[in-house]
Amino acid sequence: MTTTDTTTAAATSLLRFATAGSVDDGKSTLVGRLLHDSKSVLADQLEAVTHASRNRGASAPDLALLTDGLRAEREQGITIDVAYRYFATPRRRFILADTPGHVQYTRNMVTGASTAQAAVVLVDARNGVVEQTRRHAAVAALLRVPHLILAVNKMDLAGYAESVFAPIAAEFAAYAGSLGVPEVTAIPVSALAGDNVVTPSPHMDWYGGPTVLEHLETVPVVTDPASEPARFPVQYVIRPRTATHPDYRGYAGQIASGVLRVGEQVTVLPSGRTSTITGIDALGSSVDVAWAPQSVTVRLADDLDISRGDLIAPAASAPATTRDVEATVCHVADRPLRVGDRVLLKHTTRTVKALVKAVPSRLTLDDLSQHPEPGRLAANDIGRVVLRTAEPLALDPYAGSRRTGSFLLIDPADGTTLTAGMAGEAFAAGPGKPSDDSVEGWDF
Incomplete structure (x- = not known):
């Protein structure tokens, strides 16, 4: 199989993204609007939200209730825990993490953004960039979220004015640049009214960019597995001991990155011993090539002492211990x-x-x-x-x-x-050359 074949087979239409922003900037409403207008809300869910909204005195469904599911969240009108939602459009599937805005729940935001491929940071058009906006942008940058999207929300309360949107977008882009974020996509929206969330806004003809959903559908997320060094953490050692396979020994786990090939020389860490891949089993069949994030069983030419927690990597690109x-x-x-x-x-x-x-x-x-x-x-x-x-x-x-x-x-x-x-960059001793020093105060 060629690298191109591998890339095509490994390609996926799944995007993981997170929302973040200060309290009351409208994250949950944006998420609710995204789900509602993309036809991703079941009829009974919408009926339950409508009923709950009426009980709270609202004349229209409060779409924020589609994600704020905890009782404490509904009573206080805030997001506390990370709410995950799954939806799809004809172009892509999505896993969405709606994260809290309160300072004391920053750790929850870290949880939601840790696996995200994109982050949507909301700001209130009336307030602009505030402390929590900078905090969440910094967290997203530290977590190496590849794509950062600024949604300037509540534009309906700011007269849909470009003069309000432009300086906010410029200030945020400058701050993100200081964090090392190369590019920010800024979108003016009104989550409550639905402007530029799924459908283009009729009130902002000065804006010619994509809606939030259009950008999420087209942001590039697929990478070539062969571009990263292969890493295979061993999760389980398989020894069936059957009459059919009396000498079978396989090392099962999920490929964390890169591509593994039969015939490739590999190093087992932390021991530093080397061997050659003689077989790869995936879904009950033998294959010549496997790539992240497939779960496979790897067989080696040599009978090495390998257990859970060991890492198998190509000998030419093994990490330092x-x-x-x-x-x-x-x-x-x-x-x-x-x-x-x-x-x-x-x-x-x-x-x-x-x-x-x-x-x-x-x-x-x-x-x-x-x-x-x-x-x-x-x-x-x-x-x-x-x-x-x-x-x-x-x-x-x-x-x-x-x-x-x-x-x-x-x-x-x-x-x-x-x-x-x-x-960060570890104090390396080189592959297979761990230090013999002991940790002070510990008895191992």
Whole structure:
């Protein structure tokens, strides 16, 4: 199979995107309008929303209720948890994450945007770019969301004036540029009235760009799997021990990135041992080529000691192993993360013990300044941490791979997720050459 064939077979019409913005900017209403006007709402759902809206004294259906499903959300008129919705148009399928706008729910926004391929950031046309707008744009940039869309909402309350829209779009584009975002698509909308959400607005003839849905349907998301180095975290070792396959040994998992081929020489990390792929099984059949994100079973020529958590990668592009990790993290737990804390680090299918050696800085998202040596990170804080792991890890830089460059820190006492991490350039010892140093204060 050629690279072109691989790309065509791996192509998908699925787009994951998230909405974000300040409180009351109209995120849930935009999502509701998107679902309603794209004919993605079932009749009984719309009837339930209409009934709930009447009980609250509204004369028309409150489309925000299509996503604000928690009782507390409906009572307070805010979004608290990430609401996922699935819908489709003839051109593309969508997984939508409607994220909260409150500062205290920034961690929920991180959850929704972590797998997003696009982020729609809303602003109120009357208020312009505010603190939370900058915060959410910075989070999207840190999470390497490929496409950023600015929806200037409530244009109906601003007289549909271009003079209101243009300076907001320019200010946001300048801020996004300082974050390293190369391009922003700005769209003037009225989620309540439906202007430029699914159908073009008759009130803004000065705007000639796409509607929100048109842009989401056409934004490029397909990449060539062969353009990224292959990474295959082992999830399970298969040993059927049957009369038909007495010597079968396969390593099952999901390909995180890249392409695997039969006959390719690979390195198993962290051991650094090499072998050759002799077979790939997918959906009960043998194949010569497999690519991300397929789930497959890989067979190797040599009988190596491989278990869950090991990583199989092409020998020519194997990542370095390290026990010293420096990363940008978003702390998501109510319990602070402090220097000296003992945690578990989960990277792909591998979980190891780790020690928080330092918290060099905490990011102030308003002006992107660094608060040096804070000593701890509280809930929703974003900062830099230095970790020392008990066992070597094969980490990629997050900038190169959102899948194999990310990790979680977990409380070893109760399994609570503490922190979401994005690895920077690791202090590498080279493939298969982990350090023998021990973590101070730990007994392994």
